[in-house]
Amino acid sequence: MNKKIGKHTVRLESKPRIISVTSVVGPKEGEGNLKDYFDIILRDDLNGKESFEKAESDMMYTAVLESIKKARLTEEQIDFLLAGDLLNQLTSSSFAARGMNIPFLGLYGACSTMTESLGVAAMIMDGGFANYVVAATSSHFAAAERQFRYPLEFGNQRPPTAQWTVTGAGAMVLGKEGNYPYITHVTIGKVKDYGINDPNNMGAAMAPAAVSTIYQHFNDTKRTPNYYDLIVTGDLGKYGKEITEKLLKEYGYNIRENYIDCGEEIFDCETQGTNAGGSGCGCSAVVYTGYIYKNMLSGKFKRVLLISTGALLSTTSSLQGESIPGIAHAVSIEYGKIGEKK
């Protein structure tokens, strides 16, 4: 049987289960709209470490190990860890993996990395190469600000389209069996660049990639938006979300009824000063492992399409006058008795 359907989507016949999840967030996220759903909320952004980068790596380490513990497994039972983050050379993930006895695959798709790692992990599971795989990502506001923009001490002003990198790490353990949310399809995105070159307007840069991947997913699976209880983009923010909704409508798919964006959900942008919303690898990671996963278990959401979205720029590429390419990968997750109709 061919597991590839349509142009860019694969079907996972074995339906890999997400058997446990852990979300770790910073204090600001812990005061946001979704505060009741996170597993661990740090008291301060440094979390007792010497640097923001080390604090980020420690969040990732904690999220991965806690999710393994929750699944009642040991590190030795995990076949692969797939992880990535925004720090140059993925040091948050690599240094977290250094402390674990688990074969490690680093991935980078900017803020799309959560569905990239989850999607590849699901293929590795379905391909018969593993019994248990962990997929994880992290980001940290202060580490990202000083790497990509300015040190916090500089106190730069942020335009309304700017987003706020989420301080957080999310990890998911995939297994083969049990009554848990399961992955049915993965749609891998292409790099899309419509010439946006303002690093303070990532939503606009990433929206075409989100549109391309969501359109492709519907086209490949012959599904329509109402198949899902929830269509969730990673971190397009307020403006990117509007563009995505509008463009998809032009392509014939009206997603307005059941569409949310993790970046818009996680903060109360009005009172928390986060402008267009949250962003970062950690954004869709903690919103999925926090808010969405728990609401799948409770039965509120049965069918979710998660589309993490990434802006593939670097400071060097921006300084060299390049525009900002975007990418998005979609993972279809369902819960309920397998085979049961909605």
Add this chain to the structure above:
Amino acid sequence: MNKKIGKHTVRLESKPRIISVTSVVGPKEGEGNLKDYFDIILRDDLNGKESFEKAESDMMYTAVLESIKKARLTEEQIDFLLAGDLLNQLTSSSFAARGMNIPFLGLYGACSTMTESLGVAAMIMDGGFANYVVAATSSHFAAAERQFRYPLEFGNQRPPTAQWTVTGAGAMVLGKEGNYPYITHVTIGKVKDYGINDPNNMGAAMAPAAVSTIYQHFNDTKRTPNYYDLIVTGDLGKYGKEITEKLLKEYGYNIRENYIDCGEEIFDCETQGTNAGGSGCGCSAVVYTGYIYKNMLSGKFKRVLLISTGALLSTTSSLQGESIPGIAHAVSIEYGKIGEKK
């Protein structure tokens, strides 16, 4: 049937074939020991572009498209491109992918990325998710120097243990059928850190990871070094190679007879001033797609174990006093009638 054998190795029953390869290198590599094996040799390091980074991305683009053309395929027939490089946020790969109509997965394992992308690509093929996948990596001496060390204009002195980042890109197209070299096993490595903190001695930092992965491969597959015609590490250089040989001997595996390191092979270190040898994502990529693949086709090498090796540091991690973790992934490649004894 379980495709996982031993602790960290997977067996690829369908034996994904490497149906075409392309190597693109810079002028210095084009004057080195392996000059006769490369497909494309650039006349200068900028290759007509405005920056070294853009030149690197262009090499990657050329390597991928040429390898697709050689396989007599079109971009649209390629299911996934898996690629990575050393530049912050993988801009070499992402910007190359921007110009292609192929779903893209970015990976980062520093200089281990060639076997990481090849290994994951092989699992995706064997899992039944694709008909054709391209795995590629690139690196560029001048882009890497200014990102990780000093701008070239600074003219810093290089200690004898320093290595020389290879300017080059290699791409491989995987397919399902035909009489080509094929992948039989992949061993995914763990992050190993023995406390080396000298970024001018990467060989020593990466050697423990190479030893761990090679040892694990032999242990998982019940093979011994003489199973292979060639055991090839990515870029340990002269000193890392010595350490690897010695440590593996202590663990009971004598690999001296058939062991080479891509970093040591690619340059004439005496006359080319490359100290301990070549390094970079592109190193094992072009040595495999150049020298080794062609010698597999000619029948000189029938069984090759390729172990790309990566040092997972960043400038930030080094400035923050961290040591240098290493990682290595092994891919077993054979050629000859499938099932035929050596």
